[in-house]
Structures are given as C-alpha cells and as structure tokens.
Amino acid sequence: MTTPSKRSLWRSLKDGIRLARPYFGSSERAMARALFIGVIALQLAMVGIDVAINHWRGAFFEALQQRNGGEFMRQMWIYCGIGVGFVLVNTFQTYVTQWLSIRWRRWMSDGLAARWLDGPVHYRLQVMGDGPDNPDQRIAEDVRSFVRLAISLTVGLIGALVSLASFVFILWELSAKAPLTSLGLSWDLPGYLVWAALAYAIVGTVITHLVGRPLIPLEVEQERREADYRYALVHVRDDGEAIALARGEAWERAGLARRFEALMRNTFALMRRQRSLSFFTMSYRHASLVFPYMIMSPLYFAGKMTLGVLMQAGSAFAHVRTALSYLITSYTTIAEAAAVIQRLTEFEAAIEQRRQARTALPIAPTAAEGLSVRGLSVGAPGHGAPIAQVDALQVRAGEQLLIVGAPGAGKTSVMRAVMGAWPLASGEAASGFLRPWVVQQQSYLPLGGSLREDLLYPMDAAEVPLASAAAALEAVGLQRLVEPLSTDAPWNEALSAGERQRLGIARALLVRPDVLWLDEAFSSLPADEGRRLYGLLRRELPAMASWPWLTRHRRG
Template sequence: MKRRLDFIKDIWRIARPYWFSEDRWAGRGLLAVIVAMSLTLVFITVLLNKWNNAFYDTLQNRDLDGFYHQLGIFAALAAAYIVVAVYQLYLNQMLQIRWRRWLTDAFLTRWLEGKVYYTVQMRGGATDNPDQRIADDIHSFVNQTLALTLGLLESVVTLVSFVGILWGLSGDFSLNLAGGDWVIPGYMVWVALGYAILGTWLTKRVGKPLIALNYNQQRYEADFRFSLVRLRENVEGVALYRGEQGEAAIFRSRFGRVVENWWAIMKRRKMLSWLTNGYAQVAVIFPFMAAAPRYFSGAIQLGGLMQTASAFGRVQGALSWFVDAYTELASWKATVDRLTTFGQAMEQARADMAAPGALKPAQGREELLRVRGLELDLPDAQPLLAGIDLTLAPGQTLLVSGPSGCGKSTLLRAMAGLWPFGRGGIELPASGRAAFLPQKPYLPMGTLRAVACYPAAEGVGDEAIREALTACGLPHLAGRLDEETYWAQELSPGEQQRLAFARLLLQAPDWIFMDEATSAMDEPGERALYALLRQRLPRSAVVSVGHRSTLEAFHGLRLAMSAGRPGAATLTPIAAAG
C-alpha cells in the first residue's frame, strides 16, 4: 500500500505544477471538454445498449418497418459517436502538446539554472541520460497519464452507468445448495465482478516484473544511443586510434543489453498475452452462457439476451480496466520512476550548491580576487587541496602548475562557483566581467558567427569578428561567418582553441581563467596568442592552468601545487616574467 501511495505522490508531484501554472486555465478548460466528451461517449454507448434490445426484437419478430426505424436510430447514434470521438482525440492531442511544452520547459529550467546540469553530471550516480528523460520520458509521461486517467474515468462512469442496467436485466438466480434454496439477485453483476477480480489478480501476478524490465529497457536504449552519439562527436580520434573494433565491441555490448532485456520483456509479455487474450475471448461467450438459462426458459427475448450480453461486456470491461491496461501501467510506472529520480537528482544538486556549508564565491568590495584558507574536497568528501591563499589584482597574471590530478582544474571550478565541496573563502572582484576557457572549447550548433560570439547572441559586428579570427590565426574562416555546420568536427583542436581566444578579444573580459587553453597548439602559436592577449587586453587579469615552462614568460606569479592528498600550494613570483 505504501508503494502505491508513493507512486501516486510521485505522479502528482510531476503533474501538479502544470495544472496550477500560468497555462492552467487553458489546460483545465481542455481537460473539462475532453472529460465531457468522454461522458458523452459513455452516454451514447448506453443508448446503443438499449438499441440492441429493440433491434434484435425486431429481427425476432420479423418487423420490417421496425427494422428500418432501428437502422435510422443506429445511424444517428453512430454519427454522433464518430463526431465526438474525433474531436475528443483532437483536443486530447492539443492538451498533450501544451502540457508537454510546459513540462519540458520546466524541467529544462530546473536543469540549467544554477549549473544544476553540471553538478548532476559531476555526482553521476543513478541519473543516466538526462537528455532522454527530458526528450522521451516527459513525452511518454504526458501521453500515458492522460490516456490512463481518462481511460480509468471512462471505466468508472461506464461501470456506474451499466451496472444498474445489468442488475435489472439479470433477474434472480435460484440455486439449490446444502438442502436449501438460495436466490441471488442481479447475479450477472456478481459474475462479472468475480470474473474481473480473478483476471486482475492473475494479471498482477504475471505482469509485475514488467515494471523493472521497462525501466531498464529505457535505460539500455538511451545508453546505446549515447554511445553512437559519442562516436559521431569523436570520429577523428577513433579513426586515428584505429579504434573501430573497440567501438564495435562497445556498441555490441550495449546493444546486447538492449536485446537481452527485450527478450525478457518478450517472454513476460507472452505470458501476459496468454492471460489477457484468453481472458478477453472467454469474456465474449461468457455472458451468453450466463444468461442462456433465462433466454431458453422464455424469461427474456433475443433482444433482452443481446442487451444483457452487451451490458455484461461493458461492466466486465470496466471492472477489467486493470487487466487491459497493465502493460501500459508497467511502462508508465517506469517512466514516472525515471522522472522522479531525475527530479530528486536535480534537487540534490541544488541542495549541494545551496547548503550552509557549501563553498560559494562571494562578491568582494575591492577590485581584487582573494582566496583565503581554501580547502577543496572530492564529491565523496575525500580531501583534495588545502591551505590555498592568494590575492590577484587587475592586470596581474598567475600560472597554476603541478602534477596531473593534483586539483588545478578543480581550483578554477571553485572560482567559477561550480565546486561546492570545500571550505574557506573565495572573494570575487567587486566589478568586471569574467571569462573561463576550458581545455576543450564548447562550440554550439549554428553559424560561425554565432559560434564566435558565444554565449552572446548578437551585438558584435561582422568586421570585428573577422578581425579577431584573423588576429588569432584563423584568416581562412573570416569569410565563412554565415556557414552553418558541425564546427566541433570541422575544426581541429588547435583551431578550436584559437577560436576561443578570438572570443576573448571580442568579449574583452576583465578577468580571464584558462584551463590548459593552449594545450593543442605548438609553442610558437601559444606564444603568439598570449602576446596578443597581453597586447589587446593589458588590464585583464589572467589565471592560467598549464604544464609547459614556456608559459612562465607570460605570467608574473606561480601557484605551484604538490601531489598527494590533500595537496598544498605555494605562491611565488616568476622572475623571468615578461
């Protein structure tokens, strides 16, 4: 019972925000119309059930005029049913896309705000493939939630509408048992109830493993698709390594999980299909068998028999909603679980960043970057760095060096506000813009103009962009500003880093933080770009993470980090700075 309540709470937690959002009145209005149409369809089926009695009686009585009259009634009812069903589907799809659009935007906002996407990825854990959860799982959640809840509503209304009809048509059933006469009023209702209870119990027993299997299937499909995307993004590296066999092994391994889990789903669904199809086929003839004694005794005519069978089918179908919808329910449960765990991971990431003890850079009152008593930990609370103290003024330059894995990049992440795991103080300058250059620049999809200006969308003239590209050693790109391609594959790693320097010239930040931003260049190219940076942006402070000794010529201070855990850092001037 607790699991069911938790599941309902999870559904409501995901669904509720939309129904109380700025789009709530449009959503509620559409839902109200759809529900009204569902009730109308049930009402028409009630009329059709009554029509069964009159129609088959005309056949039994060979009443030709009555036959044509009943055909006319059927045509009117069928036309009304078709019109309502078509527009119910149309409005349902309209509500689906409105709800999906709003929910997708809400998840994207939560994912992007406060660098949550970064913290979630950094923590790893159970939150695999957030792209699939936003793109596919939200789509499935909206569709399945509407389909299943409206289906349940129709079943309940159908049950209420037809149970009285079936009760009246059933009459009393006399049974001689244990030497006494027993009379069961409305016995067809009790037969339908018992039949549905048995089917529901069997369905749950057989189909329960589908919930976990569907959850894993979505995960394995996403993992396989992600591995294909990774190859597309790293085609040159794979080709140079001649890693085709290795990639093929990865693809086959991940797709093997897809196939293996799919076989398990197939076997379980086969078992469930034996049950549900057998259940449905028996339900076709079962009401006739149950009502046959009254028909052959003359208590009811053919029309009454057909109406009773139709009403039994409606009641039994309504009571068997769980049996018919179990496969979809299992898939829905897996979708809700994936969205719930994703939401919990985002909340945990937000809590990590906002925790009272979390490391958060503060805005200072001076034009200085200050770091005092800084200690950094890994996400699992293992110490990484300790005792970091430094002060940097505008125009000063700092080289951060040390062995690989000692925490140099993590220090830059902490300064950028991306690393909450630590203690101490980071005081940012009172004013001025900052720019951070990772080792592998991010190149978004779009025109070269948009890539060069990223993250700014506009406001930079084409001539300025061309000049910056030329100054950074990319004159061959100056005439391709309107070209749209996958620039991360079009450009070499060195060209990508040159493009990142061109962005610096266009943005002219006051504080520049670079994490091995010239590692893909040769030393003359690196020297030329650093000289260009000092020439064009002499008042900008620069913090560089790097290994090459040639970088010393462009920095006045060195923060040397030691190996071991936790590592220490020593701040010294660089005598040969130029």
C-alpha cells in the same frame, strides 16, 4: 531486484499526482484546465454513444427475431446517425488530447531543463556520478511518456467509472426483466448479472496483480539499459575520427555487443513476465465474450428472454466487466507509467539535492578588485581524496599568474573550484571580479546555428555588431571564416583544434571579461602564435581589471 509491493503502486500514484499538479496551477492553467475538461467531456460523450449503441442492439435484434423489415431499416438509419456522432467525437477527442499533450510536455520539459541548467547543477550531477543516468532521456522521452500515459490512464479511468455507473443501471434493469432460473427453480437475486460481472472482475484483477507486479522494476531496468546502449552509439558517432585513427572499431563493436547483451537479458526477463501475464489476460478476455451468455442462455432457451434482451444484456455485461476490469486491461500501461514516474521522481530529487547543496567553494563578494583564496582543497569525485591543495593565493587587478604542473596535478580542478563549478572543494574565497571568463583547451561550440552565434556564445548575437565579430576573427587569424560568419553549419566538426582555440580567443575579445582564465588555451598552436595571441589579449582589453591566469603543462 526487488518486487514492488502494493505500497509502491500507491507511492507511484502519489508521485504521479505530484508531478502532474503543477501544470494545472501554472500560468497556463486556464488553457490546461479547458483542454483537460474538453478531453473528459468528449470521453463522457463516448460513453453516451456506447449507451446509445447498447439500446440500439436490443431494438435491432428484436427486429431480426420478429422478421420486421421496416423496423430493421429504421434501426440501420439510427445506427448511421450514431456512427456519425462516434466519428466526430472520436476525432475531436484525439485532436484535443494531442493539443493538451504537446502543451503539457513543453511546460514540463522547460521546467525540468531550467532546473537542470540552474547554474552548474547539470555539471555537478555529471561529476558526482551518483545522479540519475541519461538526463537527456529523462527530459525528452520520460516527460513525453509521462504526459501520454497520465492523460490516457486518467481519461480511461474516468471513462470506466462513468461507463460502470451507466451500464450497471441498464444491467440491473435487464436482470429484473429475466429473473435467474436454475435447475427448474427461480431465484430472487436482484441484479444478479451485476454481481456476476463484479465477481468475474474481482477474480481477474487479483490474479493479474499477482502475476504482473514484477513488471514495474523490469520496465525501469529496460529503459536504463536502452539508454545505455543508445548513449554508447552516440559516443561512437561523436568520436568517430579518434576511433578510426586508432583502428578501434573492433573494440567499439565488442563494447556495443556487451551493452546489447545486457539489454537482451532484461528484455527476455520482461518478455517472460509479459508472456505469463498475457496467458491470463487473453484467456480472461476470451472467456468474457461468452461468460454472460452462459449465464443467460438457460433463460433464452426457456423462452423467458427475447433475443433483443439477450444481446443488449450481453453488451451491457461486457461494458460493466470492462469497467470493473480496468486494472487488468491497463496493467501493462500502469507498470510502464510507474516506471516513468519513478525515473522522473529520482531525477527531480537529484536536481533538488544539487540545487540546495551549498556552493562547493563559497565566494564572498568584495569591493576590492582582486581574488583571494585561503585553504583551498579540491577533492576527487567518488572517494573525495584531495587532488589539489592551495594554502593561499591572491591576484589583484592587472596582475598575471602562471600555474605550472605535471599532468594530473589538479591545475584545471583549481580553476573549476574557484569558478564555483566543482562540487568537492572547501576553503575560503573572496572576489571583486564581476565578469570572469574561461578559455579552455577545446572551446565549446553549441549545437547548430551560425558561426556568428557560436562565436558569441552565450551572448545574444544581435547585441554585437557583425563588423565587431568579423574584426575579432581577423585579429586571431581566422580571416577565412569572416565570409561564412552568418552561415549555418556543423562548425564543431568543420573547425580544426587550432581554429577552435583561435575562436576561443576571439570570443574572449568580444566578451571583454575582467578576469580571464586560460586553460591550455594555446596548446594546439605554435609557441610564437600563442605568444602573439596572448599579447593581443593584453593590448585589446586595456580595461580588463585582471590579466589572465595561464594554465599550462610546461613553461613556454
């Protein structure tokens, strides 16, 4: 594992700005900028409240030192007024921040999902195996974390800079009220409290950076291993029936244990580094509470500084020190943000690489109603060795083609290549078909929704009359599903393998393609029923320009 350099942090900053900028220049820019300005304005108001409290501390402790009861009560009422302002500003800042966060997250998630689902990009990333792991985590969790951390760090940095400018002026004035005295001598050092805070913060920042640099790669690895473990759990849930029938629970438990062991090893490495960082940062923060009073206590005890000035100077010093120590107090958050930015940047780069790559098998449009392929070579992912080769192939309108081969002969891969989805294919192809369609061995059912929506996927269910959908179900032998056609249920779990294949045929009847690929589409049905459904397709789709391709392991 490499240790990130200062340049890696600078790169993370540039990548973070590149990720954030598009939203504020998008079609939502007016609202985005207004909300962001609102968050910043409320942060500045919080700094103003801190300045008011600082002045209040001076007057309040002066009243205590002078035992002035009337002034004490007046200051208490002033504090109540400041408190009302604090509650209002803090509450509205949280609300506006949440408003900006959810809008920004929606825009960014939609954009990433759109690029990920731009044609077969998502499938090519999966097949090639060299893309980022767990795209779902990138779009869901990393975008959420990026937006949260970007707002938090940006607002915090602006607040720190404004707070520094405000309290440096106050601390400089207080330094003039009580000149530095040491060993009985007075030293003419204008703004000595400011210089002391600056030196204290610089030393702390340098040490924090040296100790905390390894946190960034550890955070990246932690997220990857968390995602692997989570994916393994989802895999067990989705394939519960197969695991139960094979009695593979012990094997699955061992696999989960191995993944969690890897997660634990990185967690302990992360914990050790965070422990080292915490030893310093907590010591630094604890010492900072008394550091300004150690500097000013000789003046107070010598009678050259009142209690009010001492407390106000201590508070101002704390604000200056906190502003100058922003890197120290935010280092863990910065490391987390750098890890999130790195993962999102890698994800975007992988998507763009697959989008810009030429279509695996360029398919030239032609006016002729047919499909021709020459010199097709389909490669395997990873090593790219050919898994299927076709010297020449031509299918004209109305023709049928039966592809027969042993398991693993590459029959399905040929279909994927000619459909333009398989990334490792070469050759020449031309097609005049406009509505190609594939019925696979296991018809895909989208997540959630009604059976009608599942049946008509990916069409808009409103475009197809309910009666047409019902008729298609009856034609393929799914009469029992006509009544619950509009019912929302987990249909991918409720239907048997044979019912899902019948549903795939019904979907083809409604889509009405001009070329149809049948990839083991009847393998879970009796042979005579498969022949019946194939005949149904030919009768019900007379306008189809090409009859199906039938891909089977054996003749039947």
